Amino acid sequence: MKILTGNDLRSGAVTWWNGTGWSLFVDDAVDVGEEAEEILAREEAARRVNAPYACQATIDAAGHVRPAHIKDRVRALGPTVRRDLAVPTAQKTGWDWVI
Amino acid sequence: MYRYDSYDQAMVDARVAEFRDQARRRLEGKLTEDQFKPLRLTNGLYLQLHAYMLRVAIPYGTLDSRQMAMLATIADKYDRGYGHFTTRQNIQYNWIKLEDCADALADLATVEMHAIQTSGNCIRNISSDHFAGAAADEVVDPRPYAELMRQWSSFHPEFTYLPRKFKIAVIASEKDRAAMRLHDIGVRIVKRDGEVGAQFYAGGGMGRTPMVAPLIRDFVPIDQFITYAEACLRVYNRYGRRDNKYKARIKILVHELGAAEYIRQVEEEFAHLLSVGVEPPREELARIAEYFALPPFRHPSESWDLEQLQSKVAGDPSFRWDDGFGQWVRQNTHPHKAPGYVSAVISLKPAGGIPGDATSDQMRVVARLAKEYSFDELRVMHTQNLLLPHVRIADLPAVWAALDAAGLGSANMDTIEDIIACPGLDYCSLANARSIPLAQRISERFAQSGRTELVGELKLKISGCINACGHHHAGHIGILGVDKKGKENFQLSLGGSEAEDVSLAKITGPGFDEDGVIAAVETVTEVYLASRTEGERFLDTYRRIGMEPFKEALYG
Numbered sequence: 001m002k003i004l005t006g007n008d009l010r011s012g013a014v015t016w017w018n019g020t021g022w023s024l025f026v027d028d029a030v031d032v033g034e035e036a037e038e039i040l041a042r043e044e045a046a047r048r049v050n051a052p053y054a055c056q057a058t059i060d061a062a063g064h065v066r067p068a069h070i071k072d073r074v075r076a077l078g079p080t081v082r083r084d085l086a087v088p089t090a091q092k093t094g095w096d097w098v099i
Numbered sequence: 100m101y102r103y104d105s106y107d108q109a110m111v112d113a114r115v116a117e118f119r120d121q122a123r124r125r126l127e128g129k130l131t132e133d134q135f136k137p138l139r140l141t142n143g144l145y146l147q148l149h150a151y152m153l154r155v156a157i158p159y160g161t162l163d164s165r166q167m168a169m170l171a172t173i174a175d176k177y178d179r180g181y182g183h184f185t186t187r188q189n190i191q192y193n194w195i196k197l198e199d200c201a202d203a204l205a206d207l208a209t210v211e212m213h214a215i216q217t218s219g220n221c222i223r224n225i226s227s228d229h230f231a232g233a234a235a236d237e238v239v240d241p242r243p244y245a246e247l248m249r250q251w252s253s254f255h256p257e258f259t260y261l262p263r264k265f266k267i268a269v270i271a272s273e274k275d276r277a278a279m280r281l282h283d284i285g286v287r288i289v290k291r292d293g294e295v296g297a298q299f300y301a302g303g304g305m306g307r308t309p310m311v312a313p314l315i316r317d318f319v320p321i322d323q324f325i326t327y328a329e330a331c332l333r334v335y336n337r338y339g340r341r342d343n344k345y346k347a348r349i350k351i352l353v354h355e356l357g358a359a360e361y362i363r364q365v366e367e368e369f370a371h372l373l374s375v376g377v378e379p380p381r382e383e384l385a386r387i388a389e390y391f392a393l394p395p396f397r398h399p400s401e402s403w404d405l406e407q408l409q410s411k412v413a414g415d416p417s418f419r420w421d422d423g424f425g426q427w428v429r430q431n432t433h434p435h436k437a438p439g440y441v442s443a444v445i446s447l448k449p450a451g452g453i454p455g456d457a458t459s460d461q462m463r464v465v466a467r468l469a470k471e472y473s474f475d476e477l478r479v480m481h482t483q484n485l486l487l488p489h490v491r492i493a494d495l496p497a498v499w500a501a502l503d504a505a506g507l508g509s510a511n512m513d514t515i516e517d518i519i520a521c522p523g524l525d526y527c528s529l530a531n532a533r534s535i536p537l538a539q540r541i542s543e544r545f546a547q548s549g550r551t552e553l554v555g556e557l558k559l560k561i562s563g564c565i566n567a568c569g570h571h572h573a574g575h576i577g578i579l580g581v582d583k584k585g586k587e588n589f590q591l592s593l594g595g596s597e598a599e600d601v602s603l604a605k606i607t608g609p610g611f612d613e614d615g616v617i618a619a620v621e622t623v624t625e626v627y628l629a630s631r632t633e634g635e636r637f638l639d640t641y642r643r644i645g646m647e648p649f650k651e652a653l654y655g
């Protein structure tokens with residue numbers, strides 16, 4: 001599936017498009033299909049997100065969203081070398097899927 | 100140390116106010132990201148993988164305790180309690196919020212610091228020898244010349260939109276501790292028949308097309324030194340390629356024109372500029388130089404030499420000489436120009452740690468030690484370590500005890516544990532692979548097996564992508580992270596050096612996965628240990644026996 005991610009304009013935090021807004025939890029990401037470009041343009045113009053882009057992901061049996069590329073996985077969780085600074089997603093899902 | 104005059108302070112304060120307004124307009128939606136990006140970048144604010152990142156300039160790596168304490172405060176107040184000291188002698192904060200950035204810059208300005216020209220296609224922070232002003236082997240202190248260049252290059256109206264970024268290093272000894280010839284311009288201050296002048300190298304760099312800068316002028320009289328630099332920049336600014344980002348660095352221009360033709364054009368421009376008169380008045384250099392006067396060193400009778408140190412601590416279990424303290428003294432101190440003193444390297448490379456990272460508490464410890472034991476002076480080293488430049492040998496036990504208690508006492512300068520690693524895929528949005536975990540695993544492995552001292556000087560450098568921020572081209576062993584069908588993969592290279600015996604490393608062959616490349620590092624060090632002759636460093640052995648034996652061991 002295709003999901004959207006970007007950084008929060010004020011804080012810089014990594015966020016994921018949940019269909020109505022931007023969430024800190026990757027599991028909230030929704031498949032945007034053909035609408036990606038339209039949502040990106042609208043949300044960026046509305047200053048709800050910075051530098052957003054679309055990326056590929058899969059959804060597993062338990063409903064977890066897993067970005068396909070390692071870069072987006074690291075974004076979803078935080079620096080792998082500072083797990084103490086993990087973003088909220090990692091506290092929920094653990095780290096075992098990062099690489 | 101240089102202190103801002105009223106012009107410097109007014110410029111920096113005005114910049115903070117300007118940025119505050121720009122950030123406000125961005126947050127209010129009056130500026131788009133496309134409009135705002137160049138503005139934030141010229142103030143050192145990047146957008147990285149997880150957050151905004153602020154890069155703060157530390158001119159020629161010199162700072163005092165008040166500034167270091169402020170860096171700690173900023174880490175606590177606006178970031179997450181730590182910072183990353185970089186190969187360009189700067190510091191980066193990884194979690195600065197856009198809404199806080201102007202406040203952070205305002206705090207920095209109170210201690211004469213800023214983030215101006217730490218990004219973008221301009222002349223970046225001038226780097227220098229970390230032992231400048233202290234090294235026994237320097238001709239003069241290079242920092243007054245670096246400071247003059249800083250003033251010349253700050254807000255230089257002609258050079259705010261260069262074809263690409265521009266990095267300058269200034270040193271003043273035969274030994275090169277600043278990777279001088281891997282800079283866009285490298286300057287070595289020299290003395291000929293008692294007269295001080297500057298030797299210029301141009302067109303070096305790392306990145307995807309690494310090049311060693313050729314010598315372009317053997318001697319420029321010191322009172323024409325800025326004029327000559329201006330001529331170098333002018334030719335580049337006029338003819339450097341703006342059509343292709345990957346060909347826009349001066350190294351490509353010098354390479355494509357040929358050094359001889361570049362030199363001819365620079366000399367022509369230089370002659371013209373001499374007739375115009377762009378050199379700052381000599382009094383300015385003299386004024387600057389006063390700030391770098393030698394500190395009031397104590398008489399040698401009030402200190403010890405290293406032998407006396409050893410006998411003084413003999414029998415004290417806290418200061419063992421075979422390992423611990425003694426090993427740190429042997430490994431991490433450097434000869435000083437004043438008798439009874441050394442420069443002491445503060446390792447930011449604990450085994451298994453993140454190269455170059457320091458917590459705010461550690462920064463405060465370092466600031467206090469600088470104040471008490473090093474005439475209030477500190478340096479950031481391009482090896483991502485810190486340095487107390489002027490420490491009395493008699494004070495070394497106290498200094499080391501404090502460092503060790505703060506987790507800063509590793510005795511590993513220039514060893515395989517002293518790894519340079521860029522932030523890589525843990526932080527950087529351009530990365531292909533993670534560099535830090537490799538550094539952690541390798542340093543841990545060598546520390547645990549106790550082979551670090553046995554292996555001796557071995558500079559291992561890791562970059563997470565071809566931009567080469569981790570200097571992998573210049574590593575005795577270099578590692579480059581690449582993307583292999585969405586998986587991290589690592590290319591190994593051997594034989595690079597950023598020192599006076601500069602060379603570019605060569606790739607061994609096919610890449611490895613993470614475990615594979617760690618095993619490969621072990622393999623090449625074993626080949627070295629088995630092949631070395633008396634006194635040979637890894638690099639010397641590699642140069643003598645060549646790539647083949649290493650390849651043979653790696654790929655069979």
Ligand code: HEM
Nearest residue numbers: 185186187266304305306307348521522527529566567568
């Ligand atoms: C994390 C954000 C960073 C970004 C986006 C970044 C970006 C880049 C890029 C694009 C280049 C290649 C320039 C070229 O070849 O034209 C480069 C080179 C370089 N960067 Fe970084 N870098 C980052 C962090 C760092 C850090 C943390 C250091 C120090 C540890 C550093 C030091 C250098 C050095 C020394 C070079 C190579 C020298 C040269 O300019 O040829 N950079 N960087």
Ligand code: SF4
Nearest residue numbers: 521527530563564568
């Ligand atoms: S070398 Fe590449 S991965 Fe490493 S910091 Fe530079 S741009 Fe990022």
